[in-house]
Amino acid sequence: MEKFPGAEEWVPARGGLPKVAERLKDCRGCDLWEDAEQVVPGDGPAKARMMLVGEQPGDVEDKEGQVFVGPAGRLLDKALEAAGITRDSVYITNAVKHFRFERRGKRRIHKTPAVGHIVACGPWLAREREIVKPELVVVLGAVAARALLGTGFKVTEHRGEPVELPDGTAAVATVHPSSVVRSEEYRRDFGLFVDDLRAAGALLA
Template sequence: MKFAGADEWVPARGGLPKLRAALPDCRGCDLWENAIQVVPGEGPRQASMMLVGEQPGDVEDKEGRVFVGPAGRLLDKALGAAGIDRDSVYLTNTVKHFRFEERGKRRIHKTPAVSQIVACTPWLSRELEIVKPDLVVVLGSVAARALLGTGFKVTERRGQPVELPDGTAAMATVHPSAVVRSEEYRRDFGLLVDDLRSARSLAAAGHSGKSKVKPA
């Protein structure tokens, strides 16, 4: 299915508060119909690092905050281990509503369709324009599809410096939810921490050696 996309709802001017205020009105795709609420990004306007995930999960949809479920708690732990203060980075998702399927009383995560990713991308594009991060950390394949194209393979290029089409420095790694589900948790958690340490160094280099990513 093809959707109209979010362009008509995304404010062309103004900062993050105006952007967050406009989000609940978006009807660019169909995900708003079943989700409890939209989940905006959060973090400082001048963050040097932006972390972009896939979509809100069940907990995020209920609480209206980004990265507060199991994957978010693991990300917090990994950020701390990498020496990064969560409050100093900007966290957001490619898709702003929770896509799921119901199994009994449970709501099970369902990967957003390509048409839903495309429809929601104007929100992410505007966040990038406002925050202007020195580095974008791309978490998982959905964010990679939106920001780096369909040919980009996270498993092959994780931890490597790359650029977004507009020239913004970026680096991809796995989504924290993959580590939550991993059968080799200790190894995969360590690899995620290593990638975040590399990201911290890249963000610092992008800010002339004066990183806004504060130590944890």
């Protein structure tokens, strides 16, 4: 596992989400800032009852500086609507705030963050959770599960089930929406994803 200094020294101890977004721009807690266009902060109301945590920004998010606005974000919007959840009522963020990729010609191909990146970025996610204080966290995919539930948790075995984060916060894990975008069984997998989001919404009802 690669060792990085971690984000602690950049994370503000006081202030709300705007302060977090402002300080994120200066973070040098790992090496991903060197190649990414920009950091991508979370988005949503500071008192959201539900927080969704994904993996990392993609190519579109890195260019636009906004969370979940690419193909996976459009699918997530559609799934949230189908599940009866409005996007502007939830706080959405990522476990890792910079885009990790490899170049193939002119294209930038997504590369899964290393454990070192997830650990280094952890203080940002912890601070977001301290500020928002969500009643429920929806864990989107394996990287978010690694960040919030540890290495032993398997999303495929527990998707849609009520679980608890180590601090006792209620959570539901599901796949990352990008896996549904790429699925050869799109209708089935989109339906299963919506079912998981509905299960999450039911826990707050």
